[in-house]
Structure formats: C-alpha cells, structure tokens
Amino acid sequence: MQNKIPVTVITGFLGSGKTTLLNRLLADGVKTAVVINEFGATPIDQDLLEEQDIPLTVLSGGCLCCQIKGALSPTLKNLWMAWNNAATKPFERIIIETSGVASPEPILDTLLREPWLSKSYRLQHVIATLAIPQALEQLHRFAEARAQIAWADQLLLTQADLAEAGQTADVYSQLQLLAPATPYQLVNWQIMNTADMLGTAVPSFRRLPTNQPSAEHDFRSVSLYLDHPPIWPKLQDILQDLLHRYAEELVRIKGVVYLPDQEQPLAIHAAGGHLYPSSSLPIRAADDRRSRLVFIIHADIEDFSVALMAAFDGAELKAIRLH
Ligand SMILES: [Zn+2]
Numbered sequence: 001m002q003n004k005i006p007v008t009v010i011t012g013f014l015g016s017g018k019t020t021l022l023n024r025l026l027a028d029g030v031k032t033a034v035v036i037n038e039f040g041a042t043p044i045d046q047d048l049l050e051e052q053d054i055p056l057t058v059l060s061g062g063c064l065c066c067q068i069k070g071a072l073s074p075t076l077k078n079l080w081m082a083w084n085n086a087a088t089k090p091f092e093r094i095i096i097e098t099s100g101v102a103s104p105e106p107i108l109d110t111l112l113r114e115p116w117l118s119k120s121y122r123l124q125h126v127i128a129t130l131a132i133p134q135a136l137e138q139l140h141r142f143a144e145a146r147a148q149i150a151w152a153d154q155l156l157l158t159q160a161d162l163a164e165a166g167q168t169a170d171v172y173s174q175l176q177l178l179a180p181a182t183p184y185q186l187v188n189w190q191i192m193n194t195a196d197m198l199g200t201a202v203p204s205f206r207r208l209p210t211n212q213p214s215a216e217h218d219f220r221s222v223s224l225y226l227d228h229p230p231i232w233p234k235l236q237d238i239l240q241d242l243l244h245r246y247a248e249e250l251v252r253i254k255g256v257v258y259l260p261d262q263e264q265p266l267a268i269h270a271a272g273g274h275l276y277p278s279s280s281l282p283i284r285a286a287d288d289r290r291s292r293l294v295f296i297i298h299a300d301i302e303d304f305s306v307a308l309m310a311a312f313d314g315a316e317l318k319a320i321r322l323h
Contacts, residue, residue, distance in 0.1 A: 004122035005083065006093045007111060008198075011148045012129030013138050014100030014252035014296055015271020017158040019048045020189055021129055022097050026051040028194050033057075033079050033091040035072075037064040039099040040294035042223035042322055044254045047281060048267055055079065055090055065102040066216055072096075072110050073117060080120045094121070100252065101219045101296070103147035104128075109209040123206070125198060128152035130184075132163040134272035135171045139178065142298075144217060146178060151209075154200060155184035162274075219251070220301035222308065226291040227318040229260040232278075238311045239268070239275055246297065246304065247273045255293035256281065268293065 008025070012018045026032055026049070033055040036045050041061040049056070057075050062068040076094070083089060098107060104126060111123050128148045135157075138145040149155065155175065160168055168186070175184060183200060235257065243250055253270035257278075265287070266278040297304050305321060312319040 004120060005080070005091075006124040007121050008093065008095045008125040008127065009104060009107060009111075009123070010095060010097045010127055010129070011102065011104045011152065012100065012127075012156075013131070013134070013142070013145045013148060015134070015254075015269060016100070016129040016131040017156070017187075017189075018097050018100065018129050019045050020158075021127065021156065022095060023048070023050050024189060024192055025095060025194050025198075026054070030093055031089070031091045033083075033094045035059065035075055035079075035094065035096045037068070037097065037099045037102065038294075039063050039101050039219065039296060040221040040223055040254075042225075042292050042294050044256060044292070044294055045097065047256050047265070047284070050282075052284070055082070063099045063102045063217060064096075065098070065104070065106040069106055069110070072107060073114055076111075076117055076121060093124075101142075101144050101217045103144050104151040105147060105209040108151060112206075112208065126151055126153045127156060127197075128154070129156045129158050130171070131159040131271065132157055132168055132171050133159055133274070136167075136174060137272070139174060149175070149179045149182070152179070152182055153206075154197070155179065155182055156187045156197070157184055158187055160186050160188075219296055219298055220304075221294055221296045222301060222305050223322040224293045224295075224308070224312070224319045225322060226257070226293075226312075227320065229258045229289075230291060230317050232257075232259050232266075234315050234317060236275070238315050238317070239270060242295075242308065242311060243270055243273050243275060245307070246299070249297045249299035249304065250295060251298050252296040253293060255291065257291040257293070258289045265289075265291075 010018045035057045038060040043058045043060040046058050059071050255268040257266045257268055264280040267281050268278055269276045
C-alpha cells in the first residue's frame with residue numbers, strides 16, 4: 001500500500017495571519033507543495049511567500065468552498081501525478097491555504113470523501129488563525145468565521161499585541177461557547193515552534209463534514225492596478241479614508257505596492273478597520289513593478305467601486321479596475 005501524502009489545511013478569517021503561518025511552516029525545511037486559494041481575482045499571497053522555490057498552485061478569483069470548489073480535486077490529482085512520476089519526490093506534504101471567507105467544510109468533504117483523493121492523501125491538520133482584536137466582531141457577524149473555528153483541530157490566536165485590555169479574555173470566553181473542545185494557543189510568530197504546534201494539532205477523531213453545497217458568500221472583491229508608482233503618504237491617506245468611511249463593509253485590503261524611490265515592493269495589509277504597518281518584500285526576478293491592490297467588501301460592490309475610483313482620481317493616482 002502506498003503511503004498517503006499528509007495534507008494540512010490552513011483556514012482563518014481575512015487578515016488573521018494565514019500567510020504568516022504558511023511562511024512559518026515552510027521555514028521548517030519539509031519539502032512542501034502549496035495550494036493557495038484567494039478570493040480576489042488578483043493573487044497577492046504568492047508574493048508574500050518567503051520560500052519561492054516550491055510547487056505552488058494559486059487558485060484565485062473565487063472561493064474554494066463554493067465558486068471554485070471543483071478546482072481542488074484536479075489540482076490535487078495533478079500534484080499526485082507529479083509526485084508519483086518523480087524519481088526524487090518533489091514534496092512530502094501539501095499545505096492548502098484557503099481564502100479568508102471560505103468555510104472549511106466543503107474542502108474537507110472533498111479531501112475525505114472523494115475516493116481517489118482519500119486513497120492518496122491523508123488530512124492531517126486543520127489549523128485556524130483568529131486575530132484577537134477582530135475576533136468577537138467577526139464571529140458575531142460572519143457564519144464563515146464561526147465555521148472556520150468549528151472545523152479547526154487547533155486555533156492559533158494572533159495579534160495579541162494589538163488587542164485592547166480584556167479582549168483576549170473575552171475571546172477565550174467566546175471560544176468556550178463556540179469550540180470548547182478545540183485546543184488554542186496565543187502565537188508569537190518569532191518564537192513559535194511549528195513542530196510542537198503540529199504535534200498538538202493532530203486530532204484523535206474527526207467529525208465528518210456533510211455533503212451540503214454551501215451558500216454563496218456576501219463578500220465581493222475588487223482589484224486595482226496602479227499605472228504609476230504612488231506617493232506613499234497619498235496612498236496611505238486614501239486607504240485610511242476608505243477604512244474609515246467603510247468601517248463595517250471593508251473587511252480586507254491587501255496589496256503589493258512599488259514606490260518611486262524604493263527597489264523593494266511593500267506588502268500592504270488592512271483588516272478590521274486597521275491599516276497595518278507596511279513591510280518590504282524581496283525583489284523577484286519576474287516583477288513587472290505594477291502596484292496592485294485587492295479590496296474585499298461585505299456590501300454592494302458597485303457603490304464601493306465608484307467611491308474607490310473617485311478616491312484614487314481625487315488624489316490623482318491613476319488606477320485601473322480589473323474586476
Ligand atoms: Zn466559498
């Protein structure tokens with residue numbers, strides 16, 4: 001009997017640290033094939049990976065639990081064929097990073113129930129990230145966030161350093177109600193021991209998902225390309241203003257931005273109404289040096305897009321809407 005290839009699924013709401021976790025896991029040196037699902041049509045997360053020399057499949061422009069659910073099975077079959085045909089195995093495990101609005105259940109259903117996949121792969125861990133500052137609001141507002149918690153084998157609580165007094169304790173109480181049996185831990189990415197974390201994330205049994213089609217999400221995304229490198233304070237003002245005006249609706253901004261005076265691109269992140277400090281990314285050989293931003297909103301996309309384009313126009317930053 002052939003050995004099954006272990007699969008780790010990373011889930012967690014928009015902006016909760018899934019890509020950071022993926023980077024930490026990839027740093028442990030185990031040869032890994034990665035499947036990234038992004039809700040937005042313009043992929044960003046692949047640029048945020050520190051390790052680039054890996055088998056990487058990006059499934060973007062929809063969510064793996066609904067719109068592009070059918071893409072997972074052929075992707076995993078292709079990876080298995082590559083693995084099986086290679087004299088030197090190209091990877092020893094697969095990590096799937098789901099989109100921030102995905103419910104894990106249909107993804108687990110595909111992995112566990114499809115006979116061919118369940119013969120070749122073994123679902124090993126389902127890990128959910130949850131950002132403490134936004135956790136209570138997200139769990140209250142979004143069924144997707146609750147589903148992520150419910151299906152996780154282990155919860156990683158992130159951004160404790162940005163939490164207000166009492167927030168962490170409130171999140172613990174909420175988790176007692178929503179997922180009392182699920183182990184959780186506060187993470188500090190700098191000192192996190194991934195081997196320990198993966199060791200505790202293996203469940204002794206797992207509830208089988210139901211084979212129900214999941215309802216479409218009430219999230220929409222819009223992607224922008226910027227024609228010219230933007231002046232950072234100008235762009236920052238626009239993003240801050242949008243986050244303020246659409247405090248409820250604008251659930252996520254992410255992007256890769258090239259400034260006129262800097263070689264290295266900047267990674268841009270906002271979630272929960274908060275624009276995080278930007279960080280520099282390595283220069284990639286294939287860079288086209290075009291800045292791109294993805295906005296994910298929980299509201300009517302047309303109204304938001306009009307406001308978005310007007311904001312960029314008003315600041316004289318020429319932006320092209322892709323989707
Ligand atoms: Zn979905």
